[in-house]
Amino acid sequence: MAEERRFRSASGARIALRRRQHSASCRELAVRGPRLQLRSLSAATSAVWLAAYGLFALSENSMVLSAAIFITLIGLIIYLHFVKIDQESLLVIGSLGIQVTSSYASGKESTTFIEMGQVKDVVINEAIHMQKVIYYLCILLQDPEDPQGVSEVVPLFQSSKPRLDCLIEVYKSCQEILEQRKTAPQSS
Amino acid sequence: MVLKVFFPSCCSSADSGILIGRWISEQNSAVILAVVHFPFIPVQVKQYLGEVQRVTKVSVSVLGSWSNSKQEKEESLSEFLEDLGTIFCHEPWIQISKEGDSKFWSCSTLQKHSKNPQEEEIILVYYDQRKVMLSHLHPPLDTAGQGAEDASKLSAIFDTVARSRVLFMTDRYDEGPIKLTHWQSDGVEASIIVELMKQASVPACMLLTFLLSLVSGICRSRVLKFWPLSFLWSKLSTCEQLGHRLQHLQVISSNKKAQNQNQLMRKANIFVSLLIDVALGILLMSWLYRKNRIGHLADTLIPVADHVAEELQDLLQWLMGAPAGLKMNRALDQVLGRFFLYHIHLWISYIHLLSPFIEMILWYVGLSACLGLTVALCILSDIIALLTFHIYCFYVYGARLYCLKIYGLSSLWRLFRGKKWNVLRQRVDSCSYDLDQLFIGTLLFTILLFLLPTTALYYLVFTLLRLLVVIVQGLIHLLVDLIDSLPLYSLILRLCRSYRLAAGVKFRVLEQQDGKPLRLLMQINPLSYGGVVQTYRLPTYSFYPRDSWASLCKKLFLGELIYPWKHKGEKQN
Numbered sequence: 188m189a190e191e192r193r194f195r196s197a198s199g200a201r202i203a204l205r206r207r208q209h210s211a212s213c214r215e216l217a218v219r220g221p222r223l224q225l226r227s228l229s230a231a232t233s234a235v236w237l238a239a240y241g242l243f244a245l246s247e248n249s250m251v252l253s254a255a256i257f258i259t260l261i262g263l264i265i266y267l268h269f270v271k272i273d274q275e276s277l278l279v280i281g282s283l284g285i286q287v288t289s290s291y292a293s294g295k296e297s298t299t300f301i302e303m304g305q306v307k308d309v310v311i312n313e314a315i316h317m318q319k320v321i322y323y324l325c326i327l328l329q330d331p332e333d334p335q336g337v338s339e340v341v342p343l344f345q346s347s348k349p350r351l352d353c354l355i356e357v358y359k360s361c362q363e364i365l366e367q368r369k370t371a372p373q374s375s
Numbered sequence: 376m377v378l379k380v381f382f383p384s385c386c387s388s389a390d391s392g393i394l395i396g397r398w399i400s401e402q403n404s405a406v407i408l409a410v411v412h413f414p415f416i417p418v419q420v421k422q423y424l425g426e427v428q429r430v431t432k433v434s435v436s437v438l439g440s441w442s443n444s445k446q447e448k449e450e451s452l453s454e455f456l457e458d459l460g461t462i463f464c465h466e467p468w469i470q471i472s473k474e475g476d477s478k479f480w481s482c483s484t485l486q487k488h489s490k491n492p493q494e495e496e497i498i499l500v501y502y503d504q505r506k507v508m509l510s511h512l513h514p515p516l517d518t519a520g521q522g523a524e525d526a527s528k529l530s531a532i533f534d535t536v537a538r539s540r541v542l543f544m545t546d547r548y549d550e551g552p553i554k555l556t557h558w559q560s561d562g563v564e565a566s567i568i569v570e571l572m573k574q575a576s577v578p579a580c581m582l583l584t585f586l587l588s589l590v591s592g593i594c595r596s597r598v599l600k601f602w603p604l605s606f607l608w609s610k611l612s613t614c615e616q617l618g619h620r621l622q623h624l625q626v627i628s629s630n631k632k633a634q635n636q637n638q639l640m641r642k643a644n645i646f647v648s649l650l651i652d653v654a655l656g657i658l659l660m661s662w663l664y665r666k667n668r669i670g671h672l673a674d675t676l677i678p679v680a681d682h683v684a685e686e687l688q689d690l691l692q693w694l695m696g697a698p699a700g701l702k703m704n705r706a707l708d709q710v711l712g713r714f715f716l717y718h719i720h721l722w723i724s725y726i727h728l729l730s731p732f733i734e735m736i737l738w739y740v741g742l743s744a745c746l747g748l749t750v751a752l753c754i755l756s757d758i759i760a761l762l763t764f765h766i767y768c769f770y771v772y773g774a775r776l777y778c779l780k781i782y783g784l785s786s787l788w789r790l791f792r793g794k795k796w797n798v799l800r801q802r803v804d805s806c807s808y809d810l811d812q813l814f815i816g817t818l819l820f821t822i823l824l825f826l827l828p829t830t831a832l833y834y835l836v837f838t839l840l841r842l843l844v845v846i847v848q849g850l851i852h853l854l855v856d857l858i859d860s861l862p863l864y865s866l867i868l869r870l871c872r873s874y875r876l877a878a879g880v881k882f883r884v885l886e887q888q889d890g891k892p893l894r895l896l897m898q899i900n901p902l903s904y905g906g907v908v909q910t911y912r913l914p915t916y917s918f919y920p921r922d923s924w925a926s927l928c929k930k931l932f933l934g935e936l937i938y939p940w941k942h943k944g945e946k947q948n
Contacts, residue, residue, distance in 0.1 A: 209887050210498075211496055215884065278882065278884065281377060282377040282498075283882070299900075300900065302528055302529065304527065
């Protein structure tokens with residue numbers, strides 16, 4: 188079963204949270220950011236080409252124009268493949284682990300899987316960034332030597348930066364599954 | 376507790392039979408390795424599993440039953456399969472059944488001795504057996520030192536599949552009593568080229584070892600250890616690079632088989648790196664010798680050296696005049712200028728003396744580029760060092776003069792203030808001087824002080840020139856280092872067979888149906904390129920800066936000689 192709700196990110200952009208329950212112990216939460224707008228793409232391209240045409244008018248060298256086209260293409264490819272994140276999703280499988288996926292605009296997906304044995308807890312932290320206080324969801328990893336200690340903090344949804352209301356929904360969903368591992372009886 | 380069943384995707388279309396694999400009780404998961412088909416004799420199956428267990432040290436056992444009914448579901452078959460659970464007693468007995476071509480299988484467990492009879496959830500994870508068997512899991516660096524008990528769950532699964540290689544060696548054309556289905560059951564894969572290379576590598580290694588022992592014997596002979604020669608060898612970076620490559624060859628040609636993955640990758644990386652190096656070197660050599668370019672190079676070498684010497688002469692004439700509007704002390708200026716001009720004159724004569732032989736020397740030296748591109752680059756760096764030897768000499772003269780001046784000034788300044796350096800106590804003490812000592816000291820101090828700008832300017836100019844040469848040499852060595860340490864084999868493996876180098880796994884949720892177990896697909900998450908380079912970097916005799924910026928500036932200010940690059944093997948002084 189899938190449901191989708193609209194929220195806003197920390198900078199005011201519209202984002203959508205989609206929740207899917209695959210089974211009793213498996214849930215997928217995906218936050219989709221705003222897509223690449225045609226307006227901003229056209230504006231950037233026009234600015235670069237106007238500047239190139241101005242340089243060409245000054246220097247009478249046609250290499251400037253071809254260089255500008257080349258730069259625009261390469262810049263667009265780099266932006267789509269390495270910078271623009273379309274969707275960030277969290278797949279929580281009780282007793283296996285938590286998988287964090289970022290999908291880029293060019294279709295590339297970068298995934299990290301954290302085993303359940305390493306996960307201590309999932310919490311909402313607050314951070315002071317310039318003049319704002321922003322909330323972010325993070326996974327606390329267990330320190331192997333010290334059972335009470337935290338070895339690493341893995342922040343989630345870093346590029347879409349949802350606000351607290353969206354984070355609370357995600358937090359509740361995660362905690363429902365994480366609690367199952369505490370109440371599950373140990374195998375004999 | 377949730378039960379996890381790792382099912383190989385190659386067995387999805389296998390006929391009915393029983394499942395064999397490993398049961399990991401701490402994680403409540405079953406790793407299924409193969410399906411044994413009917414008809415079989417249970418005693419023979421148990422014997423076979425015992426043998427496999429002995430060879431692989433993996434506790435393989437019968438885990439459950441698998442029924443693939445292409446027609447209607449047969450009641451008698453399901454009872455028969457349940458009865459099998461009593462013959463091969465295993466807790467819990469897993470029963471997986473597939474109807475027709477349906478994607479959704481039903482999975483149930485039989486627990487005889489369980490205390491709580493509630494239904495536990497089952498997760499079915501499909502995995503590609505061949506890829507998991509060949510893959511090597513790279514744990515994060517901080518957990519690399521953990522013991523076997525702390526091994527993560529995934530590494531236990533990868534380990535199980537990798538160590539059960541011998542189980543996958545029987546295919547369906549074998550005449551044994553057991554009929555298995557696994558990833559190789561349609562026919563064991565082998566490659567003629569790989570087998571031939573394995574056979575050929577043994578005599579090749581022996582020949583290489585013999586040749587290398589000859590070469591290293593020559594290198595270690597006493598003849599080459601006399602003082603002028605040993606000094607020369609230590610200064611030339613070409614010898615350093617050749618020694619490094621010799622070491623590499625020794626690693627490759629050793630007879631011992633590689634113990635673990637790291638050693639194997641290291642050997643392969645060294646081999647590919649050497650091959651590419653030699654190939655690029657031969658390419659360079661063919662380009663140099665094609666249109667007698669090396670002759671042209673030798674012809675332009677003398678005019679270039681002459682041009683550099685002329686530029687230096689112009690520079691000195693400029694310094695002897697009024698450089699940048701500064702007023703120099705005329706007498707000292709003339710002395711220093713003439714001294715350096717005479718040196719340049721000597722240098723030009725020396726170069727002209729050598730000029731008939733340059734072409735022949737360069738021709739033979741260029742032949743050594745076939746040993747590798749790195750050797751060619753090191754030779755280039757050495758040639759630059761030799762050609763700019765006069766700049767180095769000027770730098771040493773200027774630095775020594777300046778250094779003497781600075782020390783003299785500081786000592787006389789102390790005298791001017793009535794103090795003295797106490798060598799015994801390593802501190803400045805007050806001292807009463809005689810009048811004539813004070814008089815002469817102050818006079819000398821004034822002379823040195825007013826001569827300081829001239830010396831300082833010469834020192835500055837020559838230090839800048841020397842630094843320029845040092846930077847050029849440093850860049851060449853950086854390039855050599857890069858070629859030496861880049862793990863090319865690992866990078867090509869990451870490009871072509873990315874499942875061999877795994878950073879972890881990723882799960883994909885497949886189509887679900889209510890009432891059926893959760894279906895996941897486990898794929899291998901390959902290591903990033905940066906991670907590959909970091910893990911498999913070859914160690915080199917790297918050049919890195921000896922001093923920090925602060926100490927470098929201090930040395931420059933005081934006029935001490937600087938040797939900015941340090942080898943890894945050099946002793947600290």
